Amino acid sequence: MNLRRYLPILDWGRTYDRGAFSNDMVAAVIVTIMLIPQSLAYALLAGLPPEAGIYASIAPIILYAIFGTSRALAVGPVAVVSLLTASAIGQVAEQGTAGYAVAALTLAFLSGGFLMLLGVLRLGFLANFLSHPVIAGFITASGILIAASQFKHILGISAQGHTLPEILMQLWENLGQTNWITVVLGVLATGFLFWVRKGLKPLMRRLGATPTVADFATKAGPVAAVVVTTLSVWLFGLDERGVKIVGSVPQSLPPLTMPGLSPDLIQALLIPAILISVIGFVESVSVAQTLAAKKRQRIDPDQELIGLGAANIGAAFTGGYPVTGGFSRSVVNYDAGAATPAAGAYTAVGLAIAAMALTPLVYFLPNATLAATIIVAVLSLVDFSILKKTWDYSASDFVAVTVTILLTLLMGVEIGVASGVVISVLLHLYKTSRPHVAEVGLVPGTQHFRNIHRHDVETDPKVVTLRVDESLYFINARFLEELVQSRVTEGCEIEHVILMFSAVNEVDFSALESLEAINLRLSDMGVGLHLSEVKGPVLDRLRQSHLLDVLNGQVFLSQYDAWRSVTDTSGQTAPTS
Amino acid sequence: MNLRRYLPILDWGRTYDRGAFSNDMVAAVIVTIMLIPQSLAYALLAGLPPEAGIYASIAPIILYAIFGTSRALAVGPVAVVSLLTASAIGQVAEQGTAGYAVAALTLAFLSGGFLMLLGVLRLGFLANFLSHPVIAGFITASGILIAASQFKHILGISAQGHTLPEILMQLWENLGQTNWITVVLGVLATGFLFWVRKGLKPLMRRLGATPTVADFATKAGPVAAVVVTTLSVWLFGLDERGVKIVGSVPQSLPPLTMPGLSPDLIQALLIPAILISVIGFVESVSVAQTLAAKKRQRIDPDQELIGLGAANIGAAFTGGYPVTGGFSRSVVNYDAGAATPAAGAYTAVGLAIAAMALTPLVYFLPNATLAATIIVAVLSLVDFSILKKTWDYSASDFVAVTVTILLTLLMGVEIGVASGVVISVLLHLYKTSRPHVAEVGLVPGTQHFRNIHRHDVETDPKVVTLRVDESLYFINARFLEELVQSRVTEGCEIEHVILMFSAVNEVDFSALESLEAINLRLSDMGVGLHLSEVKGPVLDRLRQSHLLDVLNGQVFLSQYDAWRSVTDTSGQTAPTS
Known part of the structure; x- marks a missing residue:
């Protein structure tokens, strides 16, 4: 043979x-x-x-x-x-x-x-x-x-x-x-x-x-x-x-x-x-x-x-x-x-x-x-x-x-x-270096989340949810760091950041360290960091690191769970049923 | 300023x-x-x-x-x-x-x-x-x-x-x-x-x-x-x-x-x-x-x-x-x-x-x-x-x-x-050079499609549906060509190939030419090529090429439409209602 x-x-x-x-x-x-x-x-x-x-x-x-x-x-x-x-x-x-x-x-x-x-x-x-x-x-x-x-x-x-x-x-x-x-x-x-x-x-x-x-x-x-x-x-x-x-x-x-x-x-x-x-x-x-x-x-x-x-x-x-x-x-x-x-x-x-x-x-x-x-x-x-x-x-x-x-x-x-x-x-790497990241909110009456700039959705000034539409690796890791930092420094009332990982197929070591840096910096500002809809293989990887031990927040199976949990906690918005 | x-x-x-x-x-x-x-x-x-x-x-x-x-x-x-x-x-x-x-x-x-x-x-x-x-x-x-x-x-x-x-x-x-x-x-x-x-x-x-x-x-x-x-x-x-x-x-x-x-x-x-x-x-x-x-x-x-x-x-x-x-x-x-x-x-x-x-x-x-x-x-x-x-x-x-x-x-x-x-x-490019591609079938009684190796799903020997879990670009374009060719030469009864593009965020020019080559080769074998769930921006791009003019098949909004259409056409499987 x-x-x-x-x-x-x-x-x-x-x-x-x-x-x-x-x-x-x-x-x-x-x-x-x-x-x-x-x-x-x-x-x-x-x-x-x-x-x-x-x-x-x-x-x-x-x-x-x-x-x-x-x-x-x-x-x-x-x-x-x-x-x-x-x-x-x-x-x-x-x-x-x-x-x-x-x-x-x-x-x-x-x-x-x-x-x-x-x-x-x-x-x-x-x-x-x-x-x-x-x-x-x-x-x-x-x-x-x-x-x-x-x-x-x-x-x-x-x-x-x-x-x-x-x-x-x-x-x-x-x-x-x-x-x-x-x-x-x-x-x-x-x-x-x-x-x-x-x-x-x-x-x-x-x-x-x-x-x-x-x-x-x-x-x-x-x-x-x-x-x-x-x-x-x-x-x-x-x-x-x-x-x-x-x-x-x-x-x-x-x-x-x-x-x-x-x-x-x-x-x-x-x-x-x-x-x-x-x-x-x-x-x-x-x-x-x-x-x-x-x-x-x-x-x-x-x-x-x-x-x-x-x-x-x-x-x-x-x-x-x-x-x-x-x-x-x-x-x-x-x-x-x-x-x-x-x-x-x-x-x-x-x-x-x-x-x-x-x-x-x-x-x-x-x-x-x-x-x-x-x-x-x-x-x-x-x-x-x-x-x-x-x-x-x-x-x-x-x-x-x-x-x-x-x-x-x-x-x-x-x-x-x-x-x-x-x-x-170089051009390919450049294209993936600025992945599409959408800020999303809840479509009323559903459990779906959509881009806040394109749809009429519920949001909460205390909560920022970012949906990342690309795998995270060294070329775009720092981009996410800067994006989160720039979004969070815009408003002092922000208490929670949720990263929605439904389209993230990989998180390499650089991206892991960027997530750790984001977590640390958000902690310093007193802001919680949560992850939602993390795919199985990615979550298995993250479990081998110590990110989840130090995470100043939680990992949620679904974005809807995450949303309900943080809006409940902050106690300012009525929980969506 | x-x-x-x-x-x-x-x-x-x-x-x-x-x-x-x-x-x-x-x-x-x-x-x-x-x-x-x-x-x-x-x-x-x-x-x-x-x-x-x-x-x-x-x-x-x-x-x-x-x-x-x-x-x-x-x-x-x-x-x-x-x-x-x-x-x-x-x-x-x-x-x-x-x-x-x-x-x-x-x-x-x-x-x-x-x-x-x-x-x-x-x-x-x-x-x-x-x-x-x-x-x-x-x-x-x-x-x-x-x-x-x-x-x-x-x-x-x-x-x-x-x-x-x-x-x-x-x-x-x-x-x-x-x-x-x-x-x-x-x-x-x-x-x-x-x-x-x-x-x-x-x-x-x-x-x-x-x-x-x-x-x-x-x-x-x-x-x-x-x-x-x-x-x-x-x-x-x-x-x-x-x-x-x-x-x-x-x-x-x-x-x-x-x-x-x-x-x-x-x-x-x-x-x-x-x-x-x-x-x-x-x-x-x-x-x-x-x-x-x-x-x-x-x-x-x-x-x-x-x-x-x-x-x-x-x-x-x-x-x-x-x-x-x-x-x-x-x-x-x-x-x-x-x-x-x-x-x-x-x-x-x-x-x-x-x-x-x-x-x-x-x-x-x-x-x-x-x-x-x-x-x-x-x-x-x-x-x-x-x-x-x-x-x-x-x-x-x-x-x-x-x-x-x-x-x-x-x-x-x-x-x-x-x-x-x-x-x-190089290691990053190597990782994306062999994207995950799942062969999927219909989950009975639903409109969802899942990996045939992991779930109990309906399939049709005349139809192969491949879900591509990565953007397509020059580094992995030929991989797809080879994958499709190898899958199709396995069984002579195959009449339709459906590529499910739900996770494809980009198709660069090399990948476009690979799709054209796949289309041409499948035509030579008398096999139809269909696309389903193509994202808006990707479809806009493809419309500027002549792939869609020569495509030996159709572009379907949803995978379920594609499945129904080709299984109807081949007339061998009862259409799922």
Whole structure:
């Protein structure tokens, strides 16, 4: 039972049949065709040699198939994680050096280790710190950064930088070195890919193609762009006229590699690795959950951590770099009919064949084509509607998304997403720091108590009843102290304060001490403090403290009892019958 | 009106009379006598020349009297803030250099500026991030660190370090240089001061002294120790036998000084300044609130920020260092009958006279006596009962206090208190990340719904009703997604899910998107999603989103309506009449 939890393959593997096999094979062929140019392109985005992208799509897919719980998720390099990788490694090594590739392995290793640790400790909840608006804002800003960073390949110039101002400044400075043949290739490829994405499918349908064929053509579009531009470079010798090409890629299966494990390297990459893990996990889980729901299946987020962790550790030892479950490839996999994770394994086989046999064919592939592939892919991530949606819905979410977008663009991905998390938490705590507290009175002729400002209720100048509409904890404990003190100092005739705890689910130690302070201060003023409608678990807790021993008043089961008791005692108001 | 808010002196100043004056004068004399040795000692603890402690007690007191709202708070150097000052400045300058004193001024200036900023922006709530257990743990650990750091003066050796292991290691290494005359003076002074604190008052009462006289004698104890040890050094020439003494202190009013404002210095001291501000503010406000309550007065925390901010800026320009409202001096001030903040101003005059006239008298005062004063004062701060109390009351508070104590002792004050804050917030978020969700059914013959696991209630295999007992926000949004998905995939016969929102006070944008995802996934499974008992403000919010447009079900005013409607529709259960 436990083994099955950690090895989901034991679940679907034993019922695997011919039908599932043929479905999986079809899906694998389609995904493989789509992944070849995509893998090369994302490796370019990460600043790594092109083969790293293919290697990162082989072992990780197989490991995820063994350990992962989603039946349709396709694991491999994705745009945002590639950008994060480039940003993290750029701080410890120079692009193109051996140290850079080793750092990428280390990053994948640390990220995999962190994910597995979270999975084993069942700490997947930590991913929730990334709120939806922060993720949406971060992905939009990342899409813009990625597209901007690829412009250099379209222009055939060089430009570095991890923030939008840096990238734009460098593009501007090096604009004079623009290679116009590259520009022509790049612009045509970009235009073509946009057209494939938007216009090809409707056109083919009008020409009488079946939806499946039209879909397939759309997915093969990048391959067509790759073939045409590669042939152009080869036939016209454009590489000798300054068009930058992929060049020679080793013809080999994924090599066995060792991530660098020096303490300095680990220290420099640990925080980025955690960030990459969490962002990759959140993206992956939401894709997996959406696809699973369509077939009334379930995924186990803690086991997903283990699956993705294994995939990243696999990438670290086979010449790859950090990977996660990609949105577009998973949807393609699902739509193509993948029935089990075995589809992923067949994709891995397809990519392994490509790595051994097809790599010489991409020698003349221009970088501009890969950049076009990336730009077209990531611009679909850019979606500013989150600003409008949060603006309409909630001011604090709007602030969080705005801060995330601006800081990601201006200060880089790491500061951007970290600020988003911090500001979301602060805004949430701020909201709960001033809980709603209503002063209530008795609805005549009933035993109900309502807000004195909204209803016509009985009150007594000697008695103040405050209904607290939130759990009490350290962030709002002092607020209650101040509120009670300010209310009681308003009128010298007050003799009793009743705190009505019907909506208080928790009283932490700070709140307990605040209640003790309120009790002490009210005692000093000669005012009684009573509690009413305290929930069972809260009362059990309070009984373990000494608040109830020193309470200058009583604990009442119901607010009505409390009211009757204190108004009787003070003897000024007729008891309500 | 507004001017009065910012200048509380306009409030009490216009009713100031002879009675208040004589009360304030008496309090001022008592506090001044107590403050002279204390100020010298805390300056020593902060690593500053002794006069800095006196200067820091003059201008700040006057400024607080003008801007502060508490009538009894006495502002000046305190032990914990002195320790924090030493720790912060130790990182940018060498003790005894001019740069060290200038950095102390900068720290006071930044701290004052930050407090004023918080006050003007009315952001006093940020201080709540320091939960009571974290403060208690921090103060206990700081007391130990302070006492340990003063041992070198008792032994007459030198030792640096900002963590307990560092201090102990240095004491151990330099033990060979112990000056035995210093040890004798130090141990006698410490023993005498402990006896004054514990045994003098009962003794004098037994000997027939009035409580006031006994109290006064207790407070004058440190002065006696100062006088006796100073005379001993002078008469026997002990300073020539290796006893370290205070030496010459300039005879002057507080000088006009300028804090260093170089960007490097500001960058290095900004975080410590914020920490000092917040810790000082929290301590000060809780003392002020306790004393105000005794006379049914109120303090305004946001105005307190301005008062303390002004005091610190005053310290920065008059040769002082960071100050705050001290516990012991405030209580003494209050007990001695201080009626208005004017008492503080008279204390300032007393100290100014001391600074001009009395400083030559402390030339032969041994550092060991000052160290004894500090040790006796801070050991009263050490109180491990917080461990027991939180252990009994709540596991998460116990973890927070333990982490704070250990990290403060082992890693220093700044890391200690910062970790305490972070861990408190994380534990709180963790607690709300898995809200209580009860599956409920209809109590037969009523319109009430109760937990199906605790009560004998009607259920329907086609309908799942989940009552959510917490507001929904980004930290717990995905929890709900997973819970619903896991519940629905359990039984294929489920046709309706009702979410009962009676205890949901907020639905943030992330939770909204989770509800949309739940709705979409349930739609894919052919299951309806309904909401019931949604509170007015929450429903208003939801109406601004498009969730309700796409909801695959309805929103019901009451759970009973929802139940009747879906059980009617599914047509399998007889409608409850």
